[in-house]
Amino acid sequence: MSAAEWRNAMNAGVGRLAMGKPVKAPALQVKPHAFQSPIGLRHVVVLAFLLAFPLYATPFLTFQIGAQSLALGLVALSLTFLGGYGGMVSLAQMTVAGIAGYLVAILGASASADTSISLGWPWWLAVLAAVIVATACGAFIGWLAVRTEGIYMIMITLAVGVAFYYLCLQNYSVFNGFQGFQRVKAPTLLGLDWREPVLFYYLVLFWSLAGYLFVKYLIRAPFGVALQGIRDNPRRMNALGFHVTAHRVAAFAVAGLIAAVGGVLLVWYNGLITPNSVGTSWLINVLIIAVLGGLRHPIGPFIGAIVFVLLQTFAIDLIDRERFNLVIGAVFLAIVLFSPDGLLGLWAALKTKFSTPRGGLK
Amino acid sequence: MSRFQKWFWGLALVAPLTVFVVWGVWDNAKLFFITLLNGLTLASLYFIVASGFTLVFGLMRNVNLAHGSLYLLGGYVGYFVAEKTGYFVPALAAGFLVAALVGLLMQVAIFRFMQGEDLRQTMVTIGLSIVIADLMLWSIGATVHQMSAPDWLAGPLRDIPLITAYSKYRMALLPLGIAIGVLLWLFLNRTRVGMMIRAGVDDRAMLAATGVNVNLVFATTFAIGAGLAGFGGVIGAVELSMVPGEDVRLLLASLIVVIVGGMGSVVGAALGAVVLGVAETYGLAYAPTYSVVFTFVILVLVLAFRPRGILGQAA
Numbered sequence: 157m158s159a160a161e162w163r164n165a166m167n168a169g170v171g172r173l174a175m176g177k178p179v180k181a182p183a184l185q186v187k188p189h190a191f192q193s194p195i196g197l198r199h200v201v202v203l204a205f206l207l208a209f210p211l212y213a214t215p216f217l218t219f220q221i222g223a224q225s226l227a228l229g230l231v232a233l234s235l236t237f238l239g240g241y242g243g244m245v246s247l248a249q250m251t252v253a254g255i256a257g258y259l260v261a262i263l264g265a266s267a268s269a270d271t272s273i274s275l276g277w278p279w280w281l282a283v284l285a286a287v288i289v290a291t292a293c294g295a296f297i298g299w300l301a302v303r304t305e306g307i308y309m310i311m312i313t314l315a316v317g318v319a320f321y322y323l324c325l326q327n328y329s330v331f332n333g334f335q336g337f338q339r340v341k342a343p344t345l346l347g348l349d350w351r352e353p354v355l356f357y358y359l360v361l362f363w364s365l366a367g368y369l370f371v372k373y374l375i376r377a378p379f380g381v382a383l384q385g386i387r388d389n390p391r392r393m394n395a396l397g398f399h400v401t402a403h404r405v406a407a408f409a410v411a412g413l414i415a416a417v418g419g420v421l422l423v424w425y426n427g428l429i430t431p432n433s434v435g436t437s438w439l440i441n442v443l444i445i446a447v448l449g450g451l452r453h454p455i456g457p458f459i460g461a462i463v464f465v466l467l468q469t470f471a472i473d474l475i476d477r478e479r480f481n482l483v484i485g486a487v488f489l490a491i492v493l494f495s496p497d498g499l500l501g502l503w504a505a506l507k508t509k510f511s512t513p514r515g516g517l518k
Numbered sequence: 519m520s521r522f523q524k525w526f527w528g529l530a531l532v533a534p535l536t537v538f539v540v541w542g543v544w545d546n547a548k549l550f551f552i553t554l555l556n557g558l559t560l561a562s563l564y565f566i567v568a569s570g571f572t573l574v575f576g577l578m579r580n581v582n583l584a585h586g587s588l589y590l591l592g593g594y595v596g597y598f599v600a601e602k603t604g605y606f607v608p609a610l611a612a613g614f615l616v617a618a619l620v621g622l623l624m625q626v627a628i629f630r631f632m633q634g635e636d637l638r639q640t641m642v643t644i645g646l647s648i649v650i651a652d653l654m655l656w657s658i659g660a661t662v663h664q665m666s667a668p669d670w671l672a673g674p675l676r677d678i679p680l681i682t683a684y685s686k687y688r689m690a691l692l693p694l695g696i697a698i699g700v701l702l703w704l705f706l707n708r709t710r711v712g713m714m715i716r717a718g719v720d721d722r723a724m725l726a727a728t729g730v731n732v733n734l735v736f737a738t739t740f741a742i743g744a745g746l747a748g749f750g751g752v753i754g755a756v757e758l759s760m761v762p763g764e765d766v767r768l769l770l771a772s773l774i775v776v777i778v779g780g781m782g783s784v785v786g787a788a789l790g791a792v793v794l795g796v797a798e799t800y801g802l803a804y805a806p807t808y809s810v811v812f813t814f815v816i817l818v819l820v821l822a823f824r825p826r827g828i829l830g831q832a833a
Binding site: 245308316486 | 641
């Protein structure tokens with residue numbers, strides 16, 4: 157397949173996302189299994205770079221840039237899985253992550269200013285319960301959202317997400333209102349304090365890699381292939397005997413699990429959770445991160461997250477710190493307007509332009 | 519659904535509501551009816567804003583997530599015009615016109631070039647809403663801007679049975695909402711442009727084939743839809759207040775109104791607005807910290823039984 161064809165197929169994919177109906181015949185290619193495909197040099201280089209990152213970076217870079225990008229990337233990965241492979245764009249992924257974060261704070265230990273809502277369960281039980289409940293919530297949101305298609309889904313998931321935000325804001329008996337929960341700390345395990353920048357970085361790196369490989373595996377597994385078939389042509393898959401709704405809800409559950417893990421890591425990273433953590437801007441930021449990187453490969457959200465965090469951290473040097481939203485909004489607009497496949501799409505386009513016709517794009 | 523199921527679920531929905539109404543009237547009739555009026559007047563505002571949203575969505579399949587930003591923009595413009603001139607009606611007109619102009623610009627400069635790419639259009643509106651919101655925060659600041667009602671609508675309306683007195687301005691919103699609904703209905707059903715818009719909702723390609731300038735129809739609709747958001751903003755600047763964050767609130771309201779009522783239908787928007795407005799105010803009055811839960815339950819119930827909204831039809 158030539159690069160131009162590939163791009164056309166991807167663009168058609170975006171159109172398909174939108175209309176819920178295929179424009180062209182589905183162009184699903186099943187590549188060799190992820191673990192069967194050879195490990196290229198770039199994989200080794202990137203992995204080595206990530207593993208060695210804390211050795212030459214300052215703790216600030218390790219923690220603020222490294223850990224934060226990876227944790228945000230993990231949450232955005234759940235959206236990439238849903239949107240890129242399931243054809244369903246959900247804006248409620250940060251809500252699922254937020255539910256996990258809130259549950260860690262409520263069930264486990266935290267310190268809020270004047271109330272003591274936290275139940276003080278052992279951390280492993282709180283985290284386990286948080287991940288399970290948040291995954292269930294993700295599946296429930298999916299069950300609601302898959303009743304409609306395409307563009308409606310964005311509206312419904314956004315409505316659910318914003319409703320949860322207002323619930324957290326208004327409710328004091330469970331969610332502690334505007335203040336939320338402070339000092340939600342990563343635990344001390346094996347005598348190591350996992351909130352230490354370097355250790356925390358490796359913790360997040362481990363789970364990000366796990367999430368990445370999990371998605372990589374899943375999209376070549378029968379479930380993932382069926383899901384992509386449903387994305388391309390739900391009616392045909394239905395005729396083939398696949399339960400379309402069940403696959404879609406299951407995809408939401410999987411995405412919920414990934415987002416929940418990301419949410420736990422995020423609450424440990426921030427050390428606190430407030431309604432703002434699940435506010436509209438964060439719901440949308442997850443979409444921005446996923447789209448910025450590109451929805452067509454599970455590495456996309458991590459690239460998007462790195463760019464996002466770098467912009468967030470260093471926008472202060474470019475222009476006023478307060479104007480971060482303007483910068484990120486403009487970047488997002490530019491990407492959506494000029495390169496709908498995100499930075500990965502931009503990279504692919506550049507590669508095509510400057511590569512000799514010999515290789516082409518695979 | 520079988521007949522039994524219909525009766526069962528109907529009863530399951532109606533019975534608790536009836537119990538609540540009887541209890542509410544018996545317990546504190548004044549509070550109950552004031553809340554009802556508050557709910558209906560809030561619904562009126564929701565309807566004005568959401569009807570613009572649903573109009574644009576119905577014709578162009580464009581989910582304009584910058585609708586809330588247009589609402590806020592209209593509110594600010596109205597506030598400053600009212601401050602300068604001292605009159606309310608010019609403020610309303612200015613709010614409508616500025617928002618309509620921005621909407622027109624969005625359609626002509628951007629959305630015209632991505633016809634049929636729904637998801638991309640939606641993402642562009644998300645980007646635009648972030649940029650517009652931040653520009654407004656930059657230039658106007660985060661302080662609360664609240665307009666006072668014009669003199670002829672200021673003060674309370676006295677001597678109403680049961681509730682004794684009620685704000686004149688809020689009371690006036692009720693006929694205003696109805697008037698706008700009727701005007702919109704007349705416009706869509708009795709004028710030539712309205713006919714074209716309805717034809718476009720049903721079949722865009724066929725409308726273009728009959729020689730109608732579809733781009734012009736689209737631009738008009740987008741301008742009216744955006745203008746309604748701005749118009750609602752000026753009204754909201756008095757009834758609520760203008761502050762960053764309100765855009766999200768009204769966007770959420772618009773979303774829920776059209777999801778509950780049925781997307782692309784103006785009558786559905788009216789129905790959804792009444793359901794949402796009344797549920798929200800009763801929630802705030804009777805169970806303040808859980809009021810948004812009622813909204814959510816309504817959303818879930820509607821999606822469970824009528825996935826396309828109460829009056830929605832298959833796309």
